[in-house]
Amino acid sequence: MTASTTDPEKAAKGPMLAADGTPLKKSLSRALRVQKLRALALVAPLLIFVLVTFIAPIADMLFRSVENQIVSDTMPRTTKALGDWDGTGLPPEVVFEDAYYDLFVAAERKEHTRLGSRLNYELTGASSLFRKSGRGLDELGEVYQDQFKDLDKNWDEAQPWAEMMGSDDWLAKEAAWEKGERLPKFELRDGVDELLPRTAEQYAAFATFTHNDDRKSLLKEEPWSAVHTALYQDLAANDYSGYSGPHADMLKAADTLVASPDFQTLPFKDGFGEIDKDWLEPGIWRTLKLYAPKYTSGYFLNSVDMKLTPEGVEARPQNERIYIMLFKRTLFMSLVITCSCILLGYPVAYILSNLPSRTANLLMILVLLPFWTSLLVRTSAWKIMLQQQGVINDVLVWIGLVSDDARLTMINNQFGTIVAMTHILLPFMILPMYSVMSTIPKTYVRAAKSLGATDWTTFWRVYFPQSVPGIGAGSILVFILAIGYYITPEIVGGTTGTFISNRIAYHISTSLNWGLAAALGSILLAVVLLLYWAYDRIVGIDNVKLG
Amino acid sequence: MQDTGTSDAFVAFERVQKSYDGETLVVKDLNLSLPKGEFLTMLGPSGSGKTTCLMMLAGFETATHGEIKLDGKPINNIPPHKRGIGMVFQNYALFPHMTVAENLSFPLEVRKIGKSDREAKVKRALDMVEMGAFGGRRPAQLSGGQQQRIALARALVFEPELVLMDEPLGALDKQLREKMQFEITSLAHQLGITTVYVTHDQTEALTMSDRVAVFNDGRIQQLAPPDILYEEPENSFVAQFIGENNTLEGTVAEINGDRCVVKLDGGEVIDAKPVNVSKVGERTRVSIRPERVEYNKDRLQQGAHTLKAKVLEFIYMGDIFRTRLEVAGNREFVIKTRNAPDQVRLSPGTEIEIGWLPEDCRALDAN
Ligand SMILES: Nc1ncnc2c1ncn2[C@@H]1O[C@H](COP(=O)(O)OP(=O)(O)O)[C@@H](O)[C@H]1O
């Protein structure tokens, strides 16, 4: 039954109207919308701030941990050609040809070294191979460039090339160009891309580079040797006796030269082999094929001590596995730190919450005092305290507990990290505990005692259960802070006390492997969220109180 | 101060003093004893030291001086959990992380009572407060009145001989409070337990108690059954504090045994019963209950002194009429008359004459 059938009066009158005659619903929602917009405007600065400084970096990190566009961006033709290769033995000549043209442009743009560094994460030696090839590729093209130049030195001049490849329109504009103005966009002459397809493509790439990167006129710049290589390939493939465009004689002569048995050629594969014989090993080509996709799971596999191989995913050799161990250590030490914070912080919070508020506030300053000193100073202080010639060892030797030649190693190891971090994170445990405990009414304790419970039973059965939310809040706070801590383990951790975060920092600032750093960071984030979820399931997140 | 004698007393405070700060005495020289099975109420304004007395008895505060005895034995050095005293707190203090049944079972568990015994006792206690169906609930899922019942059941479940209650009904609404007042007293009498009950609500004190101890300023002002307390207040604090009361100030002109004449400050003369005055010329404050004031001349004794009064306000209150008068300069003089068919309704502005039986008008101390 609908409202209209049960309420004839309402149906007859139609919707309720506001004083100005608009339907009540509409004017209500308009009034509410204004309120909502005003509220939104108030929080907008914060919202934008959070989005920009928190959400966006996390999104960026997640993206970087799988992003791998550098390979296909730098070597577009090669990665496409490698798709048809079955991955056994060496790839066919056509792959070498594509790699030549791709790398030639990349080398001119100085992008080949970046790709080299990227591939070096997966295959050691890739970085130097790419750097070396940047220089070597010129020599390959010069085989053809020199022969054409010897035939007619116009082949090494800017003007004839421009006239042969560019349209008349563009030529006129290019000739009228003066320094400081915008260079006219290069246009191919009609039909030249059908006539000389490879040459046209390479010349266009050269033109784009000269215009955009060098900012020079094509009438002044002679093309690079990749264009000559392409010209040789075109001339060898087709017959140009019928050509009648600009510089027809020049082209016909070159065509004849290429057809003659004296003309020297160098297959691309051999050219690469001359640059470095590593190019004749399947390893680099397989790696290229493996990392050709725009997105890769490689960084994540790396983060869990695995690697991507053409045969599939496999574990790294024993001596290269470090990340799983580091994750385990980070979790273990964070747990130990959290537990020591609970053990040390609980009595303090308990005493504070049972003192009159004036005394409690005074003592609270002592708890907060560490916050007033720099983190570095506090950590360094522990170094002085715990080192072999430090205060604690001196005292132990002095009272004779430890002999002078057997001083304890308490710093630059796990012990040192745990001690220093427990100290630094303790306030984060005490504060939530204190604020929860001070809301537990004293009458509960009195009630328990009046019911006959001893002090211990009262504490354990009545007080403690009610203070658990404080422990929960403090533990979550300390654990999450500990798991991502960086400075303290870096200073006092030595080699056995460092955390995963130290490794992340290393990849960000030293090895510059940001993808791996992002993958490690994402895993850390996932672990924290997982623990949070587990905590919610076991203890219940509504059981966490910060006051 | 009346005392039942400390020899057969179940609970006894002997010359107890208490100071928190070493400067002021919160409890000054408290002497109090109650026999087994009595329902005693400590009544007094906020801050008069009632809770402190209760806490000393329960063992949560120590007496600065004096002795507290339970069943003849001094308990000053017995820790609270060994005193076996049941307590009901104002905010109930039900443990929020335990169910109702667990709350009730707690005192039995700490007494190492077996499981089946425990369950039987919990069930009996819950049935006693008519909450048998609520054993599985958490305290937060109960209404205020229900929590109150559970708190009561918990204080009684381990069968203490003495139960202390500190303003247990303070948080309830009026109707519920009245119902609980009745239930608490009938339970206490039925089980024969001794009860010390603290409240600042005089109606509550009067309706529930066997005896009431009126506290003020760290002392017991009067200790008496409710009717005596109401009808025969021993000093002007008690007269003011209990029930509604009219006061007039003056000096004692004559004393003849249990009759005296008081000359009011305006020159009028009235009859009174000397309670707290001993000699002629002393300042006094006389107190008359509003319902004992008479304006119908026929009902007054021959030769009784009367006073002129002017009606200021007439309030119809259903069962009674409440009339505000100006008497001897006091504009807050109130009389109450029963709403009966023959009762006159005095209209404002009327001049009347009022009087009372001399024994209803008590000449008390002037402060
Ligand atoms: N723990 C305490 N510390 C110091 N002073 C207290 C404490 N408890 C009560 N007092 C003081 O003792 C006086 C009596 O308090 P209390 O016994 O609670 O009175 P009541 O229960 O009659 O309202 C008050 O003035 C109060 O301020």
Ligand SMILES: [Mg+2]
């Ligand atoms: Mg009190």
